[in-house]
Amino acid sequence: MTTLGYAILGLLAREGLSGYDLTQRMKGRVGYFWSARHSQIYPELARLEDGGFVTHSVVEQRDRPDKKVYEITDVGLEALKDWVTEPPPEKPTRDELTLKAYSVWLADGEEAARVFRAEGLKHEEQLARYEEIRSWMEDEWREDLSSPGSPHFASYATLQRGIIHERGYAEWCRWLAEAVGGEISISGRGEA
Amino acid sequence: MTTLGYAILGLLAREGLSGYDLTQRMKGRVGYFWSARHSQIYPELARLEDGGFVTHSVVEQRDRPDKKVYEITDVGLEALKDWVTEPPPEKPTRDELTLKAYSVWLADGEEAARVFRAEGLKHEEQLARYEEIRSWMEDEWREDLSSPGSPHFASYATLQRGIIHERGYAEWCRWLAEAVGGEISISGRGEA
DNA sequence: ACCCGCATGTAAGTCGTTACATGATTCT
């Protein structure tokens, strides 16, 4: 079974979904840390069904094309549950921006500062979005967030990972931009 | 040109290296955030030479097999320099442990806590290793670390990224292990 | 003799991306 398979099972364990629905969930990101395109999802669903981890039923719709709604089976649920507590294989981290930083000594300081400042901004923006969702969760799901057995708790946990990730990344970008470039100029540069 | 190509150029911009040397550097990790096996490196070196980004010369050794030492060309250096300040394409983050967290509500709390505690420990250990290297760098390279034009500064910057990454990851693991499991039991469990 | 480290390659397979392909239904 592939990791993508477990990602799909993780979504189906919460609710029945079509391939299209799954694709939408995977765009945003499953719990913010996995993604896949429809071209990968449809064949994987077929394999999961072949293995008995999911089943599907065709749902007819008036206003839209019919769809196949997939549901997780007991076998699938069991496999997913077992996978959760297996230690993950350690895969090497690959981060292109950090790799760029490794050769930043060759670049013009101002130019490099612009790049890292811009990347830092992106991560700050993502952080802000995540924090907004977190506030919403804390309001809406208050009780669930102290029950590790609830799916809402699990969603909150992955979001929490996203927040920590973005915060750290933004911090590093700001630090590096400052170190290589120095002054932060507002576009237009008001100096007379 | 592939990202791996730039990873190799980034190393060769600092010193001439053989395919074998490059492989060793990539195992540890280039500046801690890229990696590759020899089976990927040798063909990539051939492509880089084809494109005029590197050249090689055979160095004969008495005590060991001969080797090809690769050097970066002016063309290669220019390409690398330009790449550094190009904004990186954003690639989706894929983290299996976070994906597991998304389905952690299905698992036994104690079992899950063990997994996340164990992973947290790994990241704390890596953090400790990185921090030791940082201390060493701060002692050994003191002056360079304030000159963004020095390779040592760039190495320090990537290490800094590694430190922030591990710190955040460890923090999250500890938080989640605590939330799903509660008590930290020493193996053997001294309770009477 | 055998294993280990140095040294360099190729081949097969997996995972993921981009592109190709089709068709229903609704909105403008």
Place this chain on the structure above:
DNA sequence: AGAATCATGTAACGACTTACATGCGGGT
């Protein structure tokens, strides 16, 4: 009539991993 969204697939290609393959020289 044409574009947008919903819906489901396949094919070609690229990046990376694992395995296959070979050979030198030094230490036990």
